[in-house]
Amino acid sequence: MALEKSDVEKIAHLARLHIDAAEAQEVANRISSILNLIDQMQSVETTNVAPLAHPFDAVQRLRPDVVTERNEREYLQKIAPAVQDGLYLVPKVIE
Amino acid sequence: MSRRTVAELSRSLARGEFSSTELTRDYLSRIKQFNGVYNAYITVTEELALAQAGAADQRRARGEYGPLTGIPIAHKDIFCMQDVRTTCASKMLSNFIAPYNATVVERLNAAGTVTLGKTNMDEFAMGSSNETSFFGAVRNPWDPERVPGGSSGGSAAAVAADLCAMATGTDTGGSIRQPAAFCGITGFKPSYGRISRWGMIAFASSLDQAGPISKSAEDAALMMNAIAGPDIKDSTCVDLAAPDYMATLNDSLQGLRIGVPRQHLAEGLGAEVESALQAALKVFENLGATIQEVDLPNSHLSVPAYYVIAPAEASANLSRFDGVRYGYRCADPVNLEDMYKRSRNEGFGSEVKRRIMIGTYALSAGFYDAYYIKAQQIRRLIKQDFDNAFKEVDVIIGPTTPHTAFKLGEKNSDPVTMYLEDIYTIAVNLAGLPGMSIPAGSHQGLPIGIQLVGKDFDEARLLNVAHQYQQNTDWHLQGPEV
Numbered sequence: 130m131a132l133e134k135s136d137v138e139k140i141a142h143l144a145r146l147h148i149d150a151a152e153a154q155e156v157a158n159r160i161s162s163i164l165n166l167i168d169q170m171q172s173v174e175t176t177n178v179a180p181l182a183h184p185f186d187a188v189q190r191l192r193p194d195v196v197t198e199r200n201e202r203e204y205l206q207k208i209a210p211a212v213q214d215g216l217y218l219v220p221k222v223i224e
Numbered sequence: 225m226s227r228r229t230v231a232e233l234s235r236s237l238a239r240g241e242f243s244s245t246e247l248t249r250d251y252l253s254r255i256k257q258f259n260g261v262y263n264a265y266i267t268v269t270e271e272l273a274l275a276q277a278g279a280a281d282q283r284r285a286r287g288e289y290g291p292l293t294g295i296p297i298a299h300k301d302i303f304c305m306q307d308v309r310t311t312c313a314s315k316m317l318s319n320f321i322a323p324y325n326a327t328v329v330e331r332l333n334a335a336g337t338v339t340l341g342k343t344n345m346d347e348f349a350m351g352s353s354n355e356t357s358f359f360g361a362v363r364n365p366w367d368p369e370r371v372p373g374g375s376s377g378g379s380a381a382a383v384a385a386d387l388c389a390m391a392t393g394t395d396t397g398g399s400i401r402q403p404a405a406f407c408g409i410t411g412f413k414p415s416y417g418r419i420s421r422w423g424m425i426a427f428a429s430s431l432d433q434a435g436p437i438s439k440s441a442e443d444a445a446l447m448m449n450a451i452a453g454p455d456i457k458d459s460t461c462v463d464l465a466a467p468d469y470m471a472t473l474n475d476s477l478q479g480l481r482i483g484v485p486r487q488h489l490a491e492g493l494g495a496e497v498e499s500a501l502q503a504a505l506k507v508f509e510n511l512g513a514t515i516q517e518v519d520l521p522n523s524h525l526s527v528p529a530y531y532v533i534a535p536a537e538a539s540a541n542l543s544r545f546d547g548v549r550y551g552y553r554c555a556d557p558v559n560l561e562d563m564y565k566r567s568r569n570e571g572f573g574s575e576v577k578r579r580i581m582i583g584t585y586a587l588s589a590g591f592y593d594a595y596y597i598k599a600q601q602i603r604r605l606i607k608q609d610f611d612n613a614f615k616e617v618d619v620i621i622g623p624t625t626p627h628t629a630f631k632l633g634e635k636n637s638d639p640v641t642m643y644l645e646d647i648y649t650i651a652v653n654l655a656g657l658p659g660m661s662i663p664a665g666s667h668q669g670l671p672i673g674i675q676l677v678g679k680d681f682d683e684a685r686l687l688n689v690a691h692q693y694q695q696n697t698d699w700h701l702q703g704p705e706v
């Protein structure tokens with residue numbers, strides 16, 4: 130399956146990636162080549178095969194619902210790009 | 225002191241031939257001398273290493289020690305280490321100081337190991353040549369013009385060049401086994417869920433698994449004894465007590481049934497790898513094993529299915545890198561969306577972006593069934609192939625890679641060419657099975673690896689089979705001239 134530049138722009142938006150217009154065709158070509166590889170799957174009949182999401186068909190193990198972590202807000206926010214008064218700063222969202 | 229196994233170093237430390245501090249200084253000076261050539265380390269933690277070595281020597285003096293006390297190791301830079309830069313070889317995390325330890329790091333610390341540093345890798349573990357690292361390619365100690373394999377290429381090169389006694393790695397589609405094969409060392413990927421993924425930066429969560437990269441199967445067993453077993457912090461880590469992996473290393477291979485996948489002997493396999501494999505099978509026959517061919521009829525579908533499942537999971541996992549809480553943020557964002565998009569575009573390399581986009585596409589409305597569900601159905605067929613094969617045999621042995629290490633730049637023209645490098649290893653991750661690569665030959669001065677695959681959670685058997693091979697051959701003792 131061959132992707133167009135416009136497909137790449139749409140996927141990039143869904144993935145919140147900015148792709149430079151100059152690169153879009155090259156990206157489309159490379160992704161198309163990967164999709165050709167992936168399309169080999171379509172030659173196999175899988176109608177009654179149950180999808181395998183976990184190698185041992187296991188389900189999520191649960192733990193008791195009790196608090197085990199301490200509040201370490203200051204320590205964890207030391208690595209943030211921008212913080213003020215214990216809050217993460219981002220560009221203005223609401224006018 | 226150089227190029228000795230962990231088991232040998234451990235005996236020397238116990239006999240007092242040298243201290244951990246002396247051993248650590250020796251490794252640090254080797255790193256200073258050779259890392260410029262191989263680029264195996266992203267970060268060297270000299271102060272921490274010397275402090276840990278001093279503490280190990282004190283514990284030993286008090287008689288409190290185990291087999292790994294004072295052994296200098298390295299961690300792949302995908303494992304979080306508290307207060308140490310943890311980059312995943314990405315610009316996105318190039319200044320990330322992890323606020324906690326991965327369980328693997330925690331357990332090896334508790335076992336008394338000394339951490340020399342963090343090793344180079346493909347960015348976010350996405351690659352088979354270690355060329356996608358933001359910190360530059362790693363070079364193969366057997367031939368610096370060639371790649372060490374990937375993604376755990378830094379760990380493999382560091383062990384091969386003896387810039388650490390052993391190292392941790394991770395394996396999502398072959399990232400421990402393929403670099404081990406290219407660098408002539410032992411690489412071990414346990415069953416999915418055998419080792420906690422807590423603090424191991426996620427790539428594809430249903431496939432990722434940590435494991436040892438070492439000079440011998442015995443050393444791998446020593447590390448496994450320290451890191452395997454349940455962890456409350458990782459709900460996918462199985463609640464199954466790990467056995468003592470050292471206890472069964474010397475079991476006899478008399479009557480062992482070995483299966484060789486017919487499909488892995490077909491076209492595409494290099495003649496030099498095939499002849500090394502056949503020679504290794506002879507060794508196993510002489511040790512009392514029987515050899516038969518087995519069928520893995522869907523193995524050719526493992527690479528296509530993997531390149532849906534792994535990117536789909538990666539696209540979800542890597543959505544956390546948004547420039548808000550940690551990691552890279554672009555300069556002067558005009559609004560929130562611009563900040564997300566430019567931070568991610570500037571922070572990720574092109575292979576990582578490609579995989580995020582493939583995954584996003586496969587999971588998007590209208591394509592989910594054709595790609596994601598289809599790939600999971602094929603994943604079950606692949607698992608069933610192994611289940612059927614293991615009704616007849618105890619272990620499966622075949623090639624790890626189609627050929628020996630390739631040259632830097634040789635496979636970069638098209639991503640698919642690189643993806644097909646992992647043709648023999650990927651199915652093992654899809655099926656969640658334990659697998660390992662051990663050195664079993666050499667061609668034009670480059671090492672050749674063979675792959676051993678075991679039943680679910682039968683790691684002890686694989687280590688036993690590999691150890692018996694290594695007791696009767698010396699490929700694992702050979703190292704490059706550095």
